[in-house]
Amino acid sequence: MPLHIDVLTLFPRMLDGFLVESILGKGIESGLLTVKVHDVRDWATSKHKNADDRPFGGGAGMVMKPEPVFAAIEQLQTPGCRRIYLTPDGTPYSQKIAGELAQETHLILLSGHYEGIDQRIREKVIDQEISIGDYVLTNGTLPAAVVIDALARLIPGVLGEEKSLTHESFTGKLLDFPQYTRPAEFRGMSVPDVLLSGDHAKIEEWRNAQRIEKTRLVRPDLLK
Numbered sequence: 001m002p003l004h005i006d007v008l009t010l011f012p013r014m015l016d017g018f019l020v021e022s023i024l025g026k027g028i029e030s031g032l033l034t035v036k037v038h039d040v041r042d043w044a045t046s047k048h049k050n051a052d053d054r055p056f057g058g059g060a061g062m063v064m065k066p067e068p069v070f071a072a073i074e075q076l077q078t079p080g081c082r083r084i085y086l087t088p089d090g091t092p093y094s095q096k097i098a099g100e101l102a103q104e105t106h107l108i109l110l111s112g113h114y115e116g117i118d119q120r121i122r123e124k125v126i127d128q129e130i131s132i133g134d135y136v137l138t139n140g141t142l143p144a145a146v147v148i149d150a151l152a153r154l155i156p157g158v159l160g161e162e163k164s165l166t167h168e169s170f171t172g173k174l175l176d177f178p179q180y181t182r183p184a185e186f187r188g189m190s191v192p193d194v195l196l197s198g199d200h201a202k203i204e205e206w207r208n209a210q211r212i213e214k215t216r217l218v219r220p221d222l223l224k
Contacts (some may be wrong), residue, residue, distance in 0.1 A: 092130075
């Protein structure tokens with residue numbers, strides 16, 4: 001059964017181009033996964049379809065209201081689905097989490113906005129909270145796109161050549177090795193001889209050494 005993803009956002013048009021381009025678009029077109037984007041305002045019942053209001057206790061900004069979000073999630077959810085809120089104070093997104101989500105059959109991604117969402121939403125209809133980094137964006141639609149893109153690559157058949165998954169960054173907690181293509185000589189810069197040798201054992205040894213060295217220099221925390 002292919003993975004189905006529902007995205008709840010106040011800015012559904014932000015994902016229009018993203019869902020039809022490149023590898024993700026091909027995966028959706030092939031039926032390996034499906035993604036449907038919903039406007040939270042569709043579940044708002046007020047005259048002006050308001051999905052936000054001022055926070056109790058005062059303060060700047062607005063907070064997403066519980067009524068439309070509860071209604072949307074309760075209508076869309078299926079038994080066993082995973083309901084995820086994209087927020088800067090969530091658990092940092094990782095390749096491991098992406099792999100776990102890629103094995104689900106139904107995800108609901110809630111994109112926050114303004115000063116966030118009513119806490120009662122988080123307590124009652126959210127199973128997992130994810131952050132894509134220690135910074136704040138104007139809304140959670142782009143983080144939803146990042147989550148989708150990373151997990152979609154791990155669904156069998158989406159990438160086409162599954163072997164590429166075993167040699168990329170964060171596989172085995174190491175960063176990726178340097179890549180080269182034609183021409184072998186460019187502006188006085190040469191491709192390492194080992195990559196032109198045809199000796200696959202030596203090439204693999206060189207690549208592993210490069211992964212370790214790059215990880216040591218850029219992300220030594222991963223080696224711990």
